[in-house]
Amino acid sequence: MTFVTRARSSVFIAAFLAASASFVQAGTNGTAFQMAVAESATSSPAVAEFYRENGFDALWVGDTPEHAARRTALIKALSSTELHGLPGGRYDIQTLISNMQKARTTRDLGLLEAELTLVFIKFASDLQSGSVRPSQIDEGLVRTVERRSATEHLELLTASKGDGYFRELMPQSRQYRALLKQKKVLETLMVQGGWGETVPVTKLERGDSGANVIKLRNRLVAMGFLRPTASPAYDDSLTAAVQSFQTAHGLEPDGVAGNGTITEINRPVSDRLKAVYVALERERWLPEKRGERHILVNQADFSAKIVDEGRVTFETRAVIGKNTHDRRSPEFSDEMEHMVINPSWYVPRSIITKEYLPKLRANPNAVGHIQITDRRGRQVNRGAVDFNQFTARNFPFSMRQPPSKSNALGLVKFMFPNKYNIYLHDTPQKTLFAREVRAFSHGCIRLAQPFEFAYALLARQEEDPKAFFHRVLNTGKETKVNLDKPVPVHLIYRTAYIGPKGEVQYRRDVYDRDRKIWEALQKAGVVLPDVQG
Structure with a gap:
């Protein structure tokens, strides 16, 4: 999580705690609360049915420590959407907090209760199963994504304590956790200005020297494929570094920096970050x-x-x-x-x-x-x-x-x-x-x-x-x-x-599917973090 994201999260949580202390005084008993919940939940028959079957017991706006813990867990989760590359704007956390601050009557609490539940279900589904539908993006994306129903999410939430269910929502695979770490690494690189000057697209190989070789050397040093060196020559160490880069990017590891290799070397950090965002989404689609x-x-x-x-x-x-x-x-x-x-x-x-x-x-x-x-x-x-x-x-x-x-x-x-x-x-x-x-x-x-x-x-x-x-x-x-x-x-x-030894691997988008998925994520509200300045 970037510094900007952490700061925003802290602001949200502080505002939430202040709002939360004021609205619980109104209470959640009575017909007004039930009618407000039913009215606000009309967009989701499953949610409305859940509340009817549970006697309209409040999940969020009660005055017990359990309700407070659940509210806090939700706000913390919603404030961490950027960590997972989710479309944070679709959950509108600022409006939620504003509605908490304004809630005074039992009816207000009923409307807020349903609003929190609907946002929770949207967030839970996005984090667990993806925020875009693969079948709507490309004809080759025929994967059936397993999605829990609203009822399942609510029943599991009710059965858990504190933030337990929120911690279980994200994919529990080693791949997902490793991709989150790589996302953070790339965001830090963007703050630092990326990998430096690009290399003119030409053929460079062992025995060459000059300004272009130096640019190649400096870029591979910045990427971590070569130890810092002052050598201006395309020597054994640079050849080995090029081979390591080629292996990590699915290229033929011949040690020659041809047009294809240099094109991949020149890709900006933002391209790799987009690939990681898409990989996280794809991981959410898998069983x-x-x-x-x-x-x-x-x-x-x-x-x-x-x-x-x-x-x-x-x-x-x-x-x-x-x-x-x-x-x-x-x-x-x-x-x-x-x-x-x-x-x-x-x-x-x-x-x-x-x-x-x-x-x-x-x-x-x-x-x-x-x-x-x-x-x-x-x-x-x-x-x-x-x-x-x-x-x-x-x-x-x-x-x-x-x-x-x-x-x-x-x-x-x-x-x-x-x-x-x-x-x-x-x-x-x-x-x-x-x-x-x-x-x-x-x-x-x-x-x-x-x-x-x-x-x-x-x-x-x-x-x-x-x-x-x-x-x-x-x-x-x-x-x-x-x-x-x-x-x-x-x-x-x-x-x-991420490879079995923790090595980061990138491949070319041969079918152009990742580009389409990134565009779909953007339309859903996903953006690269603002890490400039």
């Missing part, structure tokens, strides 16, 4: 319970990991969907239920009609490695079909590529059945994993080490998972292998995250 063992695919990092009890036990490179509107990989969570060894590729309808049908019209023998089948699964004689008579709407056939090493899915696929037809799989196109940006698929996630991924998943149910896998593989037959215990899968997109 509270991720799974003791789960699979985490970070699309922006082009990686797939198996996480056991919070520790990464397997990691491999991944290829994600191509950056076009119909191929970008979506973001959602599901459960992996089985794998298929020696899979067939059942070509999606969209690929059949958009890619293969035009080729078949030109040449019925095109894409000969794919079988064309009728509704009964019987193979169609291509020479007996006039493909020019069909359109995308009336094409009556299916297409299937039988199991083989050249199959589009490779030799194994990992299934978590979903309506988006997304899964993880092998691929014969191994060269793509050497690319820095790996967005080439039709939407599914391709794995660089699919066999090893399978061994890791099977290790909990097979004595010798590798031998079991290859015994099935060597049959050449399409075989479904169920997982004894389904494994949660989380397809995420994180351009700012």
Whole structure:
């Protein structure tokens, strides 16, 4: 929390305490209080029902120590919204305090009681589950966010003491806490003027010297990738610093400061801070319970990991969907239920009609490695079909590529059945994993080490998972292998995250989703802190 935020928080709390002492004298008994609560709560049927079922007992404006503690906890929480990157203006804490100061009658207290409850629910939902709706931002954000109902929030608040429930609202993940710390670090850097002078976008490498090398050196020193030095040369230490920066930003760690590397080095602190704000919001969207063992695919990092009890036990490179509107990989969570060894590729309808049908019209023998089948699964004689008579709407056939090493899915696929037809799989196109940006698929996630991924998943149910896998593989037959215990899968997109050793990592916004989320947060009222002056 910045100094400005702390000072504002102290002012709010002092004003609140002064206001709180005066209004509780009016009392909360009687019809006037009940009618005022019911009137003010009409915007939320759940809140109105909660008060009816609880005999209109006050949660906030009573004169007991418990009520006072709850009021204080709420004001403290509302005054800390900037800490979490929430839209503080939507809770209008100053109006709340003003209404407390003005409250004199029983009716005033009823209106205030409902107002405090409605603000509490809005804040609690935002902090726990996010302040913007992902589905309204981008078509690829299909994640279902778990949101507690107003009734649940109120019942849990009533059952807790003091500020206990408020402390439980924010995501309890290590990632969220680490991002909060990085947010504070970046805000401090903004106060101090950032990372200094930018570097002209050109190619710099070992053996170079001069003014541009010095600028590169100074910026990497300010960023913490290089110890302070007076050397004007692009020497071994600067090469190592560039490699460290590249690794921390998902770039090929070749030690050469090319255009891509320098562009990332030149990004201002505010860009990184925005990425952290978005990452905090994204963390609020994720399920509270991720799974003791789960699979985490970070699309922006082009990686797939198996996480056991919070520790990464397997990691491999991944290829994600191509950056076009119909191929970008979506973001959602599901459960992996089985794998298929020696899979067939059942070509999606969209690929059949958009890619293969035009080729078949030109040449019925095109894409000969794919079988064309009728509704009964019987193979169609291509020479007996006039493909020019069909359109995308009336094409009556299916297409299937039988199991083989050249199959589009490779030799194994990992299934978590979903309506988006997304899964993880092998691929014969191994060269793509050497690319820095790996967005080439039709939407599914391709794995660089699919066999090893399978061994890791099977290790909990097979004595010798590798031998079991290859015994099935060597049959050449399409075989479904169920997982004894389904494994949660989380397809995420994180351009700012904290690594397992506490290292800060940034990635490029390959799908432009973070920019859209930041704009949505701004519209909701989120702003970068005013730390100038």
